[in-house]
Amino acid sequence: MPSENVARRRKFSPGRHVSAFACVLGIAIFGSACSDGSEPISETSPTAQPxxxxxxxxxxxxxxxxxxSMGSPTKVDLTGTGYVENEYAASGTATSYDPQGALAPDGRWTFQPGSTAAYSTRVLVRRPAATTAFSGTVVVEWLNVSGGSDSxxxxxxxxxxxxxxxDAWVGVSAQRIGVMGGPVLTPTGRGNTSTGLVGADPARYGSLNQPGDGYSFDIFTQAARAVRASGVAMGDLKPRRVLAAGQSQSxxxxxxxxxxxxxxxREFDGFLVHSRGIGGLPLAAPGQPADIADDTATSPTIIRTDTEVPVLDIQTEGDLGAPLNSLGARQPDSDRFRLWEVAGAAHADMHTVGPFADALGCSVKINNAPMHVVVKAALNALEKWVSAGTLPATAPRIKVTQDSPPQIARNADGIALGGVRTPPMDVPVDVLSGTPGPNPSVICSLFGSTTPLPAERLAALYPSRDTYLQKYTTVVDDTIKAGFTLAADRDALLAYAQPSRVQ
Incomplete structure (x- = not known):
């Protein structure tokens, strides 16, 4: 697996607690007033609403x-990056929301304030230490709790x-289970119980109290307001753009x-939606966690087309079918919405699980597509969209069949057709797929597969290693030119090449 210079900034820490592994197995954004796509979207735009x-x-x-405490299988080491990390208890009184009328498939939902409850949750900040190094952008991530702990x-x-x-990054412990613990309500974790931050480390987190997932949305808003206010969280940094991001359940x-x-x-200036399912997170009752088996989560719902801020929705091939079924919420691009569907990618992959890949027991090698490289390009594109009005690249959709339910359309080698394509897809030595191997577990259904092409097929595709590398390098540069990966990640993409497989 390519390192992408990860050793420089990241170190493995599998011993933090086992829930770090469990969290990614369940793997599962923000905006303000805006302009018309031809100009920067900012508070000072003449078309901005207050x-x-x-x-x-x-x-x-x-x-x-x-x-x-962070339930991820790899730990980022900020040494030498010029970044600092600080953790805060974020407290206040949060308001829940009550829907007015049905939650319609077009996403034009009407909420009004409901009940209130005191809360105290965790907010984690990673930011440049020097004001001169700050871009003005803050990425606020709704931390994922699908495995029972924040990730x-x-x-x-x-x-x-x-x-x-x-950029600065802020992680918000928005949901109850990540803070207070309790039964895990995702398909990958049902039957398991989490201790949450409070149970895992009462000396540090014992004062926290998350009153239920119905309050999560306002907690998220209040955390973003604290970021905009600068001061405690940002020090001397002055945020100009606040973006929301979340993956899977988030x-x-x-x-x-x-x-x-x-x-x-109108709190956020843009949204990065990564690997959504077919619906939305339910508005849970006080004291309760959200259940993504609820009707709200399983009913087809698009992102409302009258949103005032940019939304970039990035989906993997594996997200289109079960268990997320995001194909049912596929929608056209617009001047405020872009959808990138990445062929050959899985909901979670080798990069996601790091040292735990071999412990999954999925009977085949899990997916090893460079999905994270495309996600970085998506974040970059969203920032330029918000700050300069530069529209992201328009991506072709992954092709599907006319079957019921539709299936991913594939070539003779089993490789998906259409979509955003990375070099290992168009110059393959493996079949990278969002489709898992024969293991029937829900966990394995999220991790896709990597199936080697037979030696005779490789010989037919590539007369020599030089031919393979020439083709691969050309596709790397074409993918960068198309806007789906960044020039800064060229070496990372080249590291996915496997010339030794060509005889």
Whole structure:
């Protein structure tokens, strides 16, 4: 697996706690007023609408205990990057939302304020230490709790680009199970129980209290307001753009936020929705976690087409079918919406699980597509869209059959047709697929597969290693030119080449 210079910034830490592994097995965004796509989208735009005032989370630094807890299989080492990490208790009074009328498939949902409850949750900040290094962009991630503990999935995929640009990153423990623990309500984790931050490290997190996932949306908003206010969280840094990001269950949450909450708060300047499912996160009752088996999560719902801010939705081939079924929520591009479907990619992959890949027991090698390289390009494109009005590249959709239900259309080698294509797809030595091997577990259904092409097929495709490398390098440069990967990640893409496989 290519390192992408990860050793420079990342080190494995499989011993933090086992839930780090469990979290990624369940793997599962923000906007303000905007201009018309031909000009920067900002608060100073002549077409901008005012951002309503509202309560701001009160931040107090956390310390003691076992240090920062994050349920990811790899730990990012900020040494030498010029970044600092600080963790805060974010407190206040949050408001839930009540839907007015049906939650229609067109996403034009109407919410009104419901009940209120006191809360105290965790906010984690990674930012440039020097003001001169700050880009002005803050990426606020709704931390993923599909395995029972918080996981910084978007950071894991994009931190190289975040550090290159000088962005700040903020992770918000928005959902109840990540803070308080309880039964895991995702298909991959049902039957398991999480301790949450409070149970895992009471010396550090014992004062936290998340009152239920119905309050998560306002908690997320209040955390973003605290970021805009600078001061405690940002030090001397002055944010100019606040983007929301979330993957899998967190992307479900951002669909709900976009459709019902963003029209009320206008808090975020853009949304990066990564691997959403077919629906949105339910509005849970007080004291309750959200269940993504609920009707809200399983009913086809697009992102509302009258959104005032840019939304870039990036989906993998594996997301289109079960268990996420995002094909049912596929929608056209517009001047405020882009959909990138990445062929050959799985909901989670080798890059996601790092040292735990061999422990999954999925009977075949899990997916090893460079999905994270495309996610970095998506974040870069969203930032340019928000800051300069530069529209992202328009991507072809992955082709599907006319069957019921539709299936991914494939060539004779079994490789998906259409979609955003990375070099290992168009100059293959393996069949990279979102389709898993024969293991029937839900976990394995998320990780896709990597199936080697037979030696005789490779011989027919590539007369020599030089021919293979020539073709591969050409596709790398074409993918960068198309806007789906970044020039800064050229070496990372080249590292996925496997000339030794060609005899």
């Amino acid at each position: 951002r309503p005032a509202g309560p701001v989370a009160d931040l107090h630094e956390l310390s003691g205990g076992n240090g920062v 910084d999935v978007v950071w894991s995929s994009t931190h190289e680009e975040i550090v290159r640009r000088g 992307a479900y949450a951002l669909v709900t936020y976009l459709n019902g909450v963003q029209p009320l708060t």
